[in-house]
Each structure stands twice: as C-alpha cells, then as structure tokens.
Amino acid sequence: MLGAIDRIGLDKNKITVVSGIGCSSRATGYVDFNTLHTTHGRAIAFATGVKFANPELTVLVVTGDGDATAIGGNHFIHAARRNIDITVILYNNWIYGMTGGQVSPTTPHGMRATTAPFGNPEGSFDISRLAIAAGASFVARGSVTSPVKLSQYIEKGIRKKGFALIEAFTPCPTAFGRQNKMGKAIDNLEWIEERTVDVKKAAALSPEELEDKLVTGILVDVEKAEYTELYDKLVENVRDKPVDLHVPEREVVLASIAVAGGEEL
Numbered sequence: 396m397l398g399a400i401d402r403i404g405l406d407k408n409k410i411t412v413v414s415g416i417g418c419s420s421r422a423t424g425y426v427d428f429n430t431l432h433t434t435h436g437r438a439i440a441f442a443t444g445v446k447f448a449n450p451e452l453t454v455l456v457v458t459g460d461g462d463a464t465a466i467g468g469n470h471f472i473h474a475a476r477r478n479i480d481i482t483v484i485l486y487n488n489w490i491y492g493m494t495g496g497q498v499s500p501t502t503p504h505g506m507r508a509t510t511a512p513f514g515n516p517e518g519s520f521d522i523s524r525l526a527i528a529a530g531a532s533f534v535a536r537g538s539v540t541s542p543v544k545l546s547q548y549i550e551k552g553i554r555k556k557g558f559a560l561i562e563a564f565t566p567c568p569t570a571f572g573r574q575n576k577m578g579k580a581i582d583n584l585e586w587i588e589e590r591t592v593d594v595k596k597a598a599a600l601s602p603e604e605l606e607d608k609l610v611t612g613i614l615v616d617v618e619k620a621e622y623t624e625l626y627d628k629l630v631e632n633v634r635d636k637p638v639d640l641h642v643p644e645r646e647v648v649l650a651s652i653a654v655a656g657g658e659e660l
C-alpha cells in the first residue's frame with residue numbers, strides 16, 4: 396500500500412486510511428496519514444462517510460475477512476453497489492485471527508477453527524465474486540507470496556474512480572495454520588502459493604481442476620458512474636429549483652385501490 400501511494404505521488408495529508416478491528420486493522424496505527432481505527436465491521440461505513448463528506452480525499456480501507464464480510468458484510472456489498480470511490484484492501488487469512496481463530500465466512504469447508512473443531516460444516520464466501528456481483532468497478536486478488544503484483548493491484552485500485560477491492564491472501568500460522576496442522580510459517584506460505592492460479596491460466600481449467608484453487612489477478616476493471624460524482628450532479632440539478640413534494644405514484648396507487656374497491660392500508 397505504501398509503495399502504491401508513493402508511486403502515485405499522493406500528498407499524505409489528502410489520504411485517509413480507515414480500519415475496523417482485527418490483526419489486519421492494526422495497520423492504521425503504523426502509518427502517517429489521516430487515520431481512523433474504528434469499530435469491528437464498520438470500517439467501510441466510516442470510510443463511506445469520510446469520502447462522502449470530502450470527495451477530494453483518497454480513502455483507503457484496511458480490513459480482514461471477518462471484519463469486512465461477517466459483521467461488516469452489508470456495508471461491504473452496499474459500498475460496492477453504490478460504487479463509491481474507496482479502495483478496500485482486504486487481508487483474507489480464512490479465520491478470525493485477533494480473537495484466537497474462530498470460524499470466519501471464508502474458512503474453507505471442512506477446515507478447522509476453534510468454533511469448528513471437527514471441520515467447518517459451512518460453505519465459504521468468495522469475497523471477490525461477491526464484490527463483482529454487488530457492482531464494484533475494480534476487483535483484483537493477489538497473495539502475499541507475490542508482493543509486487545499485490546502492490547500493483549493496490550496502485551490500480553487507488554487510481555480507479557469507483558469502488559475497488561484488492562483481496563490479499565495472507566497466512567495466519569498462529570490460528571489457522573496451527574489448528575489445521577499446516578506446519579511452520581513458511582509451509583503456510585507454500586500452502587497458499589501451491590493453490591494460487593492466475594486468472595488467465597484458470598480460464599483453461601475445468602471446474603473440477605479449479606476446486607481447491609485460489610484464482611488471482613485482475614478480475615474486473617470497468618468504468619462506471621461513481622457515487623460522489625453522481626450525487627454532486629444530483630445536487631446541481633435540483634439546486635435553486637422549487638421542491639415538489641407531490642408524490643404522483645402514491646396517488647395512482649390510491650386511485651387504483653379505490654377503483655378496485657380496496658382500502659388503503
């Protein structure tokens with residue numbers, strides 16, 4: 396993230412970094428920007444408020460899989476739906492790391508967590524696909540085993556006018572690795588590396604071959620209307636015009652109820 400900000404040459408006073416609660420969300424404590432370490436699951440809600448109040452700012456969110464897609468799941472999908480210009484850097488370590496390894500929405504089916512000691516019976520979220528389905532204009536997925544690519548994705552995400560998600564696979568040897576008997580920290584990295592496959596190569600693989608794979612690369616990069624710009628236009632359009640409080644749709648509904656002999660509820 397710091398490399399990406401440096402390459403773009405952003406003024407540190409024009410950047411706000413927001414995080415929720417979790418190991419990943421400690422990031423705001425280590426950087427010299429405007430920072431907000433907020434409540435668990437609410438990082439994107441705070442970031443939405445910051446960006447909406449001052450669209451001039453570059454707003455980044457650093458969050459975890461639990462923070463953003465469990466307790467914060469609705470904020471995540473609706474920020475993507477609005478296509479508000481914030482960049483979300485999401486560390487996916489497949490577990491609640493900070494609180495000792497409870498199951499998260501991304502814990503793979505069958506793998507262990509403290510709250511799933513016999514194996515996770517649930518299906519898991521594909522976070523990037525969730526963001527794409529909700530309407531994000533930029534979605535990329537990388538891994539800490541390829542840090543240069545990851546940093547390039549973050550740079551592209553910051554440059555994109557619209558909601559950008561960069562999902563970063565990262566190990567948690569302490570909670571996830573230990574419970575799943577994955578060996579040393581380096582073995583955890585190898586576990587990730589063995590599973591990642593670039594999106595272009597993935598196109599040639601069958602669904603069976605892709606079953607345990609983590610598809611990485613730029614998954615979506617499109618131009619579409621951005622929320623704060625649209626809102627400014629809306630304000631421009633209605634400014635100085637008399638406000639019409641008439642709601643014709645409601646009258647039509649009431650009229651049709653009357654014709655049908657029904658009653659207003």
Ligand SMILES: Cc1ncc(C[n+]2csc(CCOP(=O)(O)OP(=O)(O)O)c2C)c(N)n1
Pocket residue numbers: 416417418419420435458459460461462463486488490491492493494499
């Ligand atoms: C409202 C609320 N519920 C629960 C918690 C406890 N809590 C703190 S961090 C955390 C999980 C963090 O997991 P994740 O977002 O995946 O981040 P990681 O620590 O793995 O980076 C939880 C449940 C809290 N602080 N506030």
